[in-house]
Amino acid sequence: MSSVLTIRGGVPLTGRVTVRGAKNLVPKAMVAALLGSEPSVLRNVPEIKDVEVVTSLLQLHGVTVVKDPESGDLTLDPKDAKTASSTAIDAHAGDSRIPILLCGPLIHAIGEAFIPDLGGCKIGDRPIDYHLNVLRQFGAVVEKRPGGIHISAPNGLHGAKISLPYPSVGATEQVLLSATRAEGITELIGAATEPEIIDLIAVLQKMGAIISVQTDRTIRIEGVKDLRGYNHRALPDRNESASWASAALVTRGDIFVEGASQRDMMTFLNTYRKVGGGMDIGDDGIRFYHQGGKLSPLVLETDVHPGFMTDWQQPLVVALTQAEGVSIVHETVYENRFGFTEALARMGANIQVHRECLGSVPCRFGQRNFLHSAVISGPTPLRGTDIDIPDLRGGFSHLIAALAATGTSRVTGIDIINRGYERFTEKLAGLGADFDITTTK
Ligand SMILES: CC(=O)N[C@H]1[C@@H](OP(=O)(O)OP(=O)(O)OC[C@H]2O[C@@H](n3ccc(=O)[nH]c3=O)[C@H](O)[C@@H]2O)O[C@H](CO)[C@@H](O)[C@@H]1O
Ligand SMILES: C=C(OP(=O)(O)O)C(=O)O
Incomplete structure (x- = not known):
């Protein structure tokens, strides 16, 4: 069985989602x-x-x-x-x-x-x-x-x-x-x-x-x-929480992530604030929202904890396509985590990927043939397209790009998302996303 999501973009995601135990624990x-x-x-x-x-x-x-x-x-x-x-x-x-x-x-x-x-x-x-x-x-x-x-x-x-x-x-x-x-x-x-x-x-x-x-x-x-x-x-899933935070920014929405834990997300929260995202940190979760003004570009490197987690990188890159100016992201944990940007470019994003290390963290991929640095210029309007999901976080990133885009996107391969996002279509529906699912044998 495979499912196809038809997404009609342009609706800010608004409401509440609950995040439970971490996929990585x-x-x-x-x-x-x-x-x-x-x-x-x-x-x-x-x-x-x-x-x-x-x-x-x-x-x-x-x-x-x-x-x-x-x-x-x-x-x-x-x-x-x-x-x-x-x-x-x-x-x-x-x-x-x-x-x-x-x-x-x-x-x-x-x-x-x-x-x-x-x-x-x-x-x-x-x-x-x-x-x-x-x-x-x-x-x-x-x-x-x-x-x-x-x-x-x-x-x-x-x-x-x-x-x-x-x-x-x-x-x-x-x-x-x-x-x-x-x-x-x-x-x-x-x-x-x-x-x-x-x-x-x-x-x-x-x-x-x-x-x-x-x-x-x-x-x-x-x-x-x-x-x-x-x-x-189990401790809550900080990667799912960060994904919904990026979804709120990308769609100009307002999402309360019940269960999101400040202590495990401090590096992400600092970055979110630098981009211009709004947040209210509570005991039972964190409200993430677009504050209405311009988003700011960033220079960012992924790293092992307590650095900026690589699994946060892909959804945040979608938000950076909406920031005013040039952002640089250096992926130092995995050598091949920018493949998902190809679909974003087809949607109108301005992203170049490079083999060089565009950052200061010593990286194992520098003098080799890996496209592991990205330069993102924004803001660029996104338009709907056909997308086949490549991996878990890249797939979630494609979903939020499609949800923010003008027009309709047809997204295949969405079963991958179930690896790390519990009941994600129910959550999207609860946040007001406009989409249909068709399942074929
Ligand atoms: C199920 C799970 O918890 N997955 C997480 C876990 O993956 P995972 O545990 O697979 O990631 P690792 O921390 O082991 O990988 C980090 C780097 O080490 C390299 N490496 C790893 C093992 C090895 O034997 N040889 C080697 O070269 C990998 O190719 C990668 O470049 O940590 C990653 C880094 O935070 C996260 O992105 C994943 O979401
Ligand atoms: C890379 C990831 O997971 P896994 O290690 O399970 O492939 C992820 O959760 O983003």
């Missing part, structure tokens, strides 16, 4: 439940595709996953964990990036892991070399098999001194999920410290893990033999 907390000797309860779980994929993978491995029909809370019981058939696991090849994080927990639970080829957004090569190196340093044996990789640890996992070449979110989580029940002490140097990682550490601490985070990107984990279950409310 919830599936990982679900994986952590495998490390416990008793059931865990995860609250504030959104209905998104990555949660479905991980539910299915855990169930294939014998974990009972029960969803409360009213609250949506998940109870995950790992007591009957078992090896799954590789054909069944294969069916999830290309669905998500989470399966690689099952390695450590599956080795602890059942002694081995078969991991299907990963999916996730195509915004660069996205290798898994750091993950495999980390696992080898813990004593795991990694073998390439058709459709995926097999991991075992004939002598168990042992703590190690590990240094990451780049503060990778996934590789840091790989270390955390492998080290908590490994024998001995692990020291991780060059760790990522995104809020979702700190929330995963909170989950593991509830389970009985001993983990300390130093201010110099060093994380120390003292391995323990057994872990309990946890009861945890």
